[in-house]
Amino acid sequence: MRIRPRYTQWLAVTILGGATVLTLAVLVFIIVFVLEKGLPVVNFRFLFTNAEDMGRAGGIFTTLIGTIVLPLLAIIVAAPLGISTAVYLTEYTVETRATKIIRFGTDCLAGIPSIIFGLFGFIFFVTTLGLGWSILSGGLTLAVMILPTIIRTTEEAVKAVPKSYRQVSFSLGATRWQTVKRVILPNALPGILTGIMLGVGRSIGETAAVIFTAGSSLRMPSSIFDSTRTMAVHFYILAREGISSENAYGTAATLIIAVLAINLTAYWMMGRFIAKRS
Amino acid sequence: MDGKFHIQDLNVYWGGNLLLKKVSLKIPSCQILGVIGPAGSGKTTFLRSLNRMNELEPGFKMEGRVLLDGEDIYGPGYDAVTLRKKVGMVFALPVALPMSIYENIVYGPRLTGIRNHDRLDELVEQSLQAAFMWNEVKDRLDLSGLRLSGGQQQRLCLARVLAMEPEVILLDEPCSGLDPISTAKIEQALTELKKRYTVVLVTNNTKQAARIADQTAFFLMGELIEIGPTDRIFTAPAQKQTDDYITGRFG
Numbered sequence A: 001m002r003i004r005p006r007y008t009q010w011l012a013v014t015i016l017g018g019a020t021v022l023t024l025a026v027l028v029f030i031i032v033f034v035l036e037k038g039l040p041v042v043n044f045r046f047l048f049t050n051a052e053d054m055g056r057a058g059g060i061f062t063t064l065i066g067t068i069v070l071p072l073l074a075i076i077v078a079a080p081l082g083i084s085t086a087v088y089l090t091e092y093t094v095e096t097r098a099t100k101i102i103r104f105g106t107d108c109l110a111g112i113p114s115i116i117f118g119l120f121g122f123i124f125f126v127t128t129l130g131l132g133w134s135i136l137s138g139g140l141t142l143a144v145m146i147l148p149t150i151i152r153t154t155e156e157a158v159k160a161v162p163k164s165y166r167q168v169s170f171s172l173g174a175t176r177w178q179t180v181k182r183v184i185l186p187n188a189l190p191g192i193l194t195g196i197m198l199g200v201g202r203s204i205g206e207t208a209a210v211i212f213t214a215g216s217s218l219r220m221p222s223s224i225f226d227s228t229r230t231m232a233v234h235f236y237i238l239a240r241e242g243i244s245s246e247n248a249y250g251t252a253a254t255l256i257i258a259v260l261a262i263n264l265t266a267y268w269m270m271g272r273f274i275a276k277r278s
Numbered sequence B: 001m002d003g004k005f006h007i008q009d010l011n012v013y014w015g016g017n018l019l020l021k022k023v024s025l026k027i028p029s030c031q032i033l034g035v036i037g038p039a040g041s042g043k044t045t046f047l048r049s050l051n052r053m054n055e056l057e058p059g060f061k062m063e064g065r066v067l068l069d070g071e072d073i074y075g076p077g078y079d080a081v082t083l084r085k086k087v088g089m090v091f092a093l094p095v096a097l098p099m100s101i102y103e104n105i106v107y108g109p110r111l112t113g114i115r116n117h118d119r120l121d122e123l124v125e126q127s128l129q130a131a132f133m134w135n136e137v138k139d140r141l142d143l144s145g146l147r148l149s150g151g152q153q154q155r156l157c158l159a160r161v162l163a164m165e166p167e168v169i170l171l172d173e174p175c176s177g178l179d180p181i182s183t184a185k186i187e188q189a190l191t192e193l194k195k196r197y198t199v200v201l202v203t204n205n206t207k208q209a210a211r212i213a214d215q216t217a218f219f220l221m222g223e224l225i226e227i228g229p230t231d232r233i234f235t236a237p238a239q240k241q242t243d244d245y246i247t248g249r250f251g
Helices: A005-041 A044-048 A061-092 A097-110 A114-128 A135-159 A163-171 A176-204 A208-213 A231-240 A245-277 B043-048 B080-086 B101-111 B117-130 B150-162 B180-193 B206-212 B230-235 B240-246
Strands: B003-014 B017-028 B032-036 B060-068 B087-090 B168-172 B198-202 B215-220 B223-229
Touching: A005 A245, A044 A061, A044 A245, A061 A097, A061 A135, A061 A176, A061 A231, A061 A245, A097 A135, A114 A135, A114 A208, A135 A176, A135 A208, A163 A176, A176 A245, A176 B101, A208 A231, A231 A245, B003 B043, B017 B043, B017 B198, B017 B215, B017 B223, B032 B043, B032 B206, B043 B168, B043 B198, B080 B087, B087 B150, B101 B117, B101 B150, B117 B150, B117 B180, B150 B168, B150 B180, B180 B198, B180 B206, B198 B206, B206 B230, B215 B230, B215 B240, B223 B230, B223 B240, B230 B240
Parallel strands: B032 B198, B032 B215, B087 B168, B168 B198
Antiparallel strands: B003 B017, B003 B060, B215 B223
16 A cells, blocks of 8 residues: 555654654763763863872873873874875876775775774884883874774865866866865865864774773873873773772763864864855 | 967877867967867867867877977977966866955966966956956955856856966857856957967857857867868858758757
8 A cells, every 4th residue: 555645754754853853862861961970070170180099089180181192193193194195096096996995995994993903003003113102102003093084084075076176277287286285175174174073083082092002191291102091091990990980970071071172163163164265 | 371279180089989080270370260060079079189188087098299389289298287378278167266256367377386466466457357357346356256157257267267378268168058148248258369369169059150250160070070261161161061060950
């Protein structure tokens, strides 16, 4: 029996709308739950004093620093490498078997569990290169981990720039590099930034790859050769070893607010950039 | 008449298909050459072989010679980037780059390293004047090119080519998507421009060729059927196919 279009329409709206509401509800629940348990602990003192007694008392200042420094180092290393690779693959090579294999490889790498990267980082950066448990080892490992994401999102962003822009640029006597610099990169920038933000998000929330490579020292690092602990790792250790669930939730709440703030800033910057050009 | 371009036995292949067969002709300088023919006749391929835009597509191959002022533009050592600065192109669909009107026009000059603001301002005004749109946009040069109407965007494209101070202007069906008034403005501009530039105008509109072209070339199935003064082509064509096409019996 055929259902009347009126009912299928009603059914479609209900199912699609229902899925949206359910998704949002789960998200809101998690955020509210963590903030409710964590926010009472968070105050100026909590953010800006060092942890005492393994984190039972005191604040999270050193982990705040670790959370800023590790992803920052990862992005500084991965963004130029990833963007260059993506531009090279899309603009300077023709689609061949080799580029398809490279693309397939990056897709696979993007899906590898982070603990594998952690293990690799431990063996390669920490042991073989002798960098030890340090910000450097951790940052480089995170860089390797987010590189595939940055490459793929940049590639998609670069490909989405209309072909006609390239044609116009070439017809006006631009070299390929001039076209990349003046037309392609500016137009792909919002997409590239999205990729970078995904990378920042992944590395801020990372624990497995970080414990193996940056260690979990609560001391204030004095250089990139020192070990450090990020908020995500701090939360993991506090919660898992039952040290302090209050401080664990306080850390989690701070982490959520930090990620939210970073994303909002990025969207705001992107919006301003796009508005300026259209 | 002295030829700006000499094309000798030009064959163009794309993905194994022969798109242009043994095309030979001279393009006189400071005139408008109209190129007419039905869709798929090789008009655009011909045009794009004059500024080496064809070679940007993978699968493109050519034989023969294309001489610009006696120099083979496909010869070893001839730089495509230098060529395209001399031979500007306006595409069928108007494409304003997503930047301001001003930045669109100085795109070419900036590439060649012109930084002087007075010089750039001067180029912008000259080019917009020549494209008959200076009065329309002189007060809003900061406006994004994307906000202009289709007809204005196409004249912006023309102005952008003029700002490079080229020697030849190629136009690929520049009026195909435009209203009659915008078309008239482009035609008016071209008639002025031919005093200083060599113009090659590919058009689907035979009447447009009849109106403004000095010479007209008729292409069919990748072959140049006939070329001659526009008056003669439209009144007494030598080939039957030309006659059939311009009187609308096919195409």
